[in-house]
Amino acid sequence: MQDSFVNSLLDVPVGQIEAFLKQKLQGDVQLEVVEQNRTSGTNFVRKVVITANNLPVIRATVSFDSSKLSEQILSELLRKNKGIGSILTQNNIAAQRNVISFESGSDGTIKRNYEIIDNNAVLFYVSEEILLVNLLANKNSS
Numbered sequence: 001m002q003d004s005f006v007n008s009l010l011d012v013p014v015g016q017i018e019a020f021l022k023q024k025l026q027g028d029v030q031l032e033v034v035e036q037n038r039t040s041g042t043n044f045v046r047k048v049v050i051t052a053n054n055l056p057v058i059r060a061t062v063s064f065d066s067s068k069l070s071e072q073i074l075s076e077l078l079r080k081n082k083g084i085g086s087i088l089t090q091n092n093i094a095a096q097r098n099v100i101s102f103e104s105g106s107d108g109t110i111k112r113n114y115e116i117i118d119n120n121a122v123l124f125y126v127s128e129e130i131l132l133v134n135l136l137a138n139k140n141s142s
Contacts, residue, residue: 005139006132008109013115014095015063015085017049017058025051025138033080042067048083052138062130068123084124093118108133 022029029052036046042065050058062084066074066083076087088095099116101126105111109129116124 003136006130006135007106009130009135010110012114014097015089016084017085018083021050021052021057023134024054025052025057027138031083031086036077036080039063046077046080046084052134055134055138056131057135057138058128058130062127063125064123068121088116088118088123094124098122 002087004092006047008024009017009020017032018029029050031048034047034049034094036044039045044064044066046062046064048062049056050059050060051053066077069077070091073093076082077084082090085095095116095118095142100113100115100118103110103113109131111125111127111129115122115124115126
């Protein structure tokens with residue numbers, strides 16, 4: 001792995017990535033829900049981008065079955081203004097990340113797929129891409 005900053009990012013608990021980046025990076029860090037759609041029945045897909053100084057540093061596609069979520073969490077998700085981890089944290093859900101696959105690409109990306117689990121139930125499936133060049137460019141400028 002490139003450096004301890006990246007390793008620390010990979011170890012950040014569910015719900016704290018945005019706060020971690022705001023603390024560690026120089027400038028403006030924003031999470032944006034780019035798209036969220038029902039794919040069928042109770043299944044949804046949500047696309048999220050976290051930017052630092054208008055450069056994408058993390059892109060994620062999240063799949064979930066709304067029937068597995070409380071009405072409160074689903075309501076907050078459908079508003080599309082907060083990250084999933086933040087919503088879980090605000091609802092006192094200490095979810096865990098179960099990494100399914102991890103790949104460090106020669107193109108300067110890290111790709112990982114993981115499940116967000118609470119009480120042995122998979123709540124979300126996440127496919128995430130971390131853009132190291134953009135991430136480290138913002139880190140180095142601080």
